[in-house]
Amino acid sequence: MQTIDNFYLNATHMLLEPGPVVLVTTAYQGKYNIMALSFLTMLEQNQPFLLALVMGPWDYSYSALQKTGECVISIPTVDMASTVVEIGNCSGSDIDKFKKFNLTPLPAKEIKAPLISECLANIECQVTDTSLVKKYGLFILQTVNVWTDPDRKERRMLHHKGDGTFVVDGETINLKDKMVKWPEYL
Amino acid sequence: MQTIDNFYLNATHMLLEPGPVVLVTTAYQGKYNIMALSFLTMLEQNQPFLLALVMGPWDYSYSALQKTGECVISIPTVDMASTVVEIGNCSGSDIDKFKKFNLTPLPAKEIKAPLISECLANIECQVTDTSLVKKYGLFILQTVNVWTDPDRKERRMLHHKGDGTFVVDGETINLKDKMVKWPEYL
Numbered sequence: 001m002q003t004i005d006n007f008y009l010n011a012t013h014m015l016l017e018p019g020p021v022v023l024v025t026t027a028y029q030g031k032y033n034i035m036a037l038s039f040l041t042m043l044e045q046n047q048p049f050l051l052a053l054v055m056g057p058w059d060y061s062y063s064a065l066q067k068t069g070e071c072v073i074s075i076p077t078v079d080m081a082s083t084v085v086e087i088g089n090c091s092g093s094d095i096d097k098f099k100k101f102n103l104t105p106l107p108a109k110e111i112k113a114p115l116i117s118e119c120l121a122n123i124e125c126q127v128t129d130t131s132l133v134k135k136y137g138l139f140i141l142q143t144v145n146v147w148t149d150p151d152r153k154e155r156r157m158l159h160h161k162g163d164g165t166f167v168v169d170g171e172t173i174n175l176k177d178k179m180v181k182w183p184e185y186l
Numbered sequence: 187m188q189t190i191d192n193f194y195l196n197a198t199h200m201l202l203e204p205g206p207v208v209l210v211t212t213a214y215q216g217k218y219n220i221m222a223l224s225f226l227t228m229l230e231q232n233q234p235f236l237l238a239l240v241m242g243p244w245d246y247s248y249s250a251l252q253k254t255g256e257c258v259i260s261i262p263t264v265d266m267a268s269t270v271v272e273i274g275n276c277s278g279s280d281i282d283k284f285k286k287f288n289l290t291p292l293p294a295k296e297i298k299a300p301l302i303s304e305c306l307a308n309i310e311c312q313v314t315d316t317s318l319v320k321k322y323g324l325f326i327l328q329t330v331n332v333w334t335d336p337d338r339k340e341r342r343m344l345h346h347k348g349d350g351t352f353v354v355d356g357e358t359i360n361l362k363d364k365m366v367k368w369p370e371y372l
Binding site for chain 1: 199200203204205206224225226227228229230231236238240264267268271272274275276315317318321322324326342343344345346347348349350351352353354355356357358359360361362363364365366367
């Protein structure tokens with residue numbers, strides 16, 4: 001797992017804009033937790049890179065995120081599909097999910113929540129706006145550091161259809177030559 | 187294009203949770219417009235079905251959405267990839283995009299913004315919360331009607347990586363048997 005130079009922090013939106021299911025880690029009262037989530041969007045693709053993420057008070061991670069203001073967004077790939085669903089179908093209130101699913105926590109750089117070594121990428125985030133948390137569970141986060149595993153061979157992300165079925169990344173289409181209005185993102 | 191019975195309105199999250207690039211239509215001062223967008227997330231998957239969508243004041247659709255409080259979220263498929271990028275790289279301020287891209291507007295049921303006949307699905311939305319529009323361009327919307335084209339053969343959605351490259355839907359993995367905690371979504 002290598003940290004990405006700050007200059008390339010817009011790696012965040014290249015990772016998240018396609019809408020993958022993600023794993024979110026928190027550290028609260030000396031306890032790590034992980035949840036699976038796909039209610040997430042980029043909010044701002046220039047610095048500071050902002051995201052909006054949705055959790056509910058029924059999620060064990062909700063109060064950890066509220067209390068600590070920090071989380072890591074980890075991006076799993078197709079080989080981890082079963083693990084992702086199982087993580088989403090048990091609660092951190094009674095299980096150490098790192099242990100149960102044989103995942104390896106690694107120290108982040110700027111925050112206390114851990115990276116997941118087995119994932120394709122890890123994005124360290126800090127909560128910057130909680131004004132819509134009570135009403136919708138919507139947290140606004142700022143990306144503070146991004147890590148990737150450049151040696152990882154499997155790079156196909158998963159997209160949850162909400163019912164336990166997932167679409168896997170297929171072919172890539174390159175239409176950069178038509179991006180005439182947004183040359184700064186090429 | 188067929189409207190989906192209200193009972194199945196959670197079709198919304200089956201369509202949007204995977205994170206496709208979408209086309210957003212508006213109708214303002216007798217003029218239709220279309221923009222391409224992928225800063226979008228589900229917010230609430232029970233009734234009322236809520237979404238959060240991000241636009242900037244530099245988008246011509248931004249003021250139309252602000253003034254009318256209505257839009258249609260249309261979901262294009264892989265055969266429309268070039269059109270999607272071209273729609274995102276010109277402005278409705280000087281172009282009628284329906285005409286330019288040979289797209290067919292159809293009347294929606296609950297709102298004035300048009301459906302796009304050529305898309306896989308169309309979701310009629312009404313703005314319900316503008317409290318974070320000024321700060322982040324974040325509109326909160328409620329789904330009021332959903333349409334799909336059940337006869338459409340091409341159903342693979344596109345996921346924008348932010349730089350003019352798109353990942354196309356690949357295979358589907360079915361892990362419903364592991365969704366033990368959320369039987370209501372199976």
